[in-house]
Amino acid sequence: xxxxxxxxxxxxxxxxxxxxxxxxxxxxxxxxxxxxxxxxxxxxxxxxxxxxxxxxxxxxxxxxxxxxxxxxxxxxxxxxxxxxxxxxxxxxxxxxxxxxxxxxxxxxxxxxxx
Amino acid sequence: xxxxxxxxxxxxxxxxxxxxxxxxxxxxxxxxxxxxxxxxxxxxxxxxxxxxxxxxxxxxxxxxxxxxxxxxxxxxxxxxxxxxxxxxxxxxxxxxxxxxxxxxxxxxxxxxxxx
Numbered sequence: 515x516x517x518x519x520x521x522x523x524x525x526x527x528x529x530x531x532x533x534x535x536x537x538x539x540x541x542x543x544x545x546x547x548x549x550x551x552x553x554x555x556x557x558x559x560x561x562x563x564x565x566x567x568x569x570x571x572x573x574x575x576x577x578x579x580x581x582x583x584x585x586x587x588x589x590x591x592x593x594x595x596x597x598x599x600x601x602x603x604x605x606x607x608x609x610x611x612x613x614x615x616x617x618x619x620x621x622x623x624x625x626x627x628x
Numbered sequence: 629x630x631x632x633x634x635x636x637x638x639x640x641x642x643x644x645x646x647x648x649x650x651x652x653x654x655x656x657x658x659x660x661x662x663x664x665x666x667x668x669x670x671x672x673x674x675x676x677x678x679x680x681x682x683x684x685x686x687x688x689x690x691x692x693x694x695x696x697x698x699x700x701x702x703x704x705x706x707x708x709x710x711x712x713x714x715x716x717x718x719x720x721x722x723x724x725x726x727x728x729x730x731x732x733x734x735x736x737x738x739x740x741x742x743x
Contacts, residue, residue: 518670546728557632557718557734558671565729603670609728614659614678616732618670 517541518606520619528627533591535622537604540585544606548616549578549589552601561602562589594626631655632735634719640741641709649704649738651719660702661732662694663718671718677702678724706740714742 519538527533537547545566550558564571564578564587571578577590591598604619632653641647651660659678663671675684677696691713693705706713716739720732 516670523668548731550734555637555736557634557720557736560731560733563729563731607728614661614676614683614722614724614730615673618672620668620670 516619517544518604518617518619520602520604520622522622523620524623524625526625526627527594529596530593533589533594533598533624533626535589535591535602535604535624537587537589537619538585539587539606541606541608541617542585543608543610544617545609546607547578547580547587548605548607549576550603550605550618551598552603552621558603591624594624596626596628599624599626632719632721632733634717634735634738636738637736638739638741640743641706642743643711644708647706647709647740649706649717649719649740651702651704651735652700653719653721653733653735654700655721655723655733656699657721657723657733658699659722659724659730660696661720661722662692662702662704663720665716665718665737666714674704709740709742711742714740716740 548563549561552558580587601621605616661676662674665671674688695703716737719735722730722732
């Protein structure tokens with residue numbers, strides 16, 4: 515029972531264009547969402563997060579959008595750079611339940627071509 | 629730099645031979661986690677420590693144990709590794725705030741191979 519789904523295993527974009535990575539969740543109790551980036555041979559590194567009281571959070575080139583009614587969030591990277599090539603994981607938490615547990619998606623491999 | 633360190637980065641063990649993976653942190657975080665990640669799968673939480681309190685996930689096999697002798701160190705013990713336990717093992721830490729907005733910081737992982 516996959517509660518966090520990243521349905522695109524991979525995405526390829528040209529340098530300078532927008533990258534849009536999508537994530538869907540099924541548990542309506544999730545109220546805090548995070549995106550992690552993972553390079554090969556490294557652990558995931560935190561990128562950006564959003565609380566369910568917001569619908570948008572922006573940090574430089576990275577913006578996360580949350581659509582609670584659709585149980586969908588997306589990560590926008592503008593402009594995309596070759597160094598952004600990595601696996602991106604979406605993660606979700608139910609803050610009212612266990613404050614600790616993150617539920618991850620399977621990840622999307624982003625390739626940014628020069 | 630404050631960080632999460634995992635040793636070894638690569639571990640090869642034989643079927644049934646106990647193995648221990650280690651994690652240390654310089655972040656002084658009170659929560660430490662162990663995740664298992666198999667190829668093309670989502671990281672799966674095995675258990676976590678909140679200070680000295682151990683919290684096991686319901687579906688974590690008994691074959692997996694953990695120790696946290698102090699704030700900085702946490703160990704993952706696999707008592708009798710099977711071929712299905714070959715995976716990347718990720719350690720993470722966080723500082724519990726009570727607000728539900730804690731960020732988890734990950735180590736580089738240990739790749740376990742079972743022969």
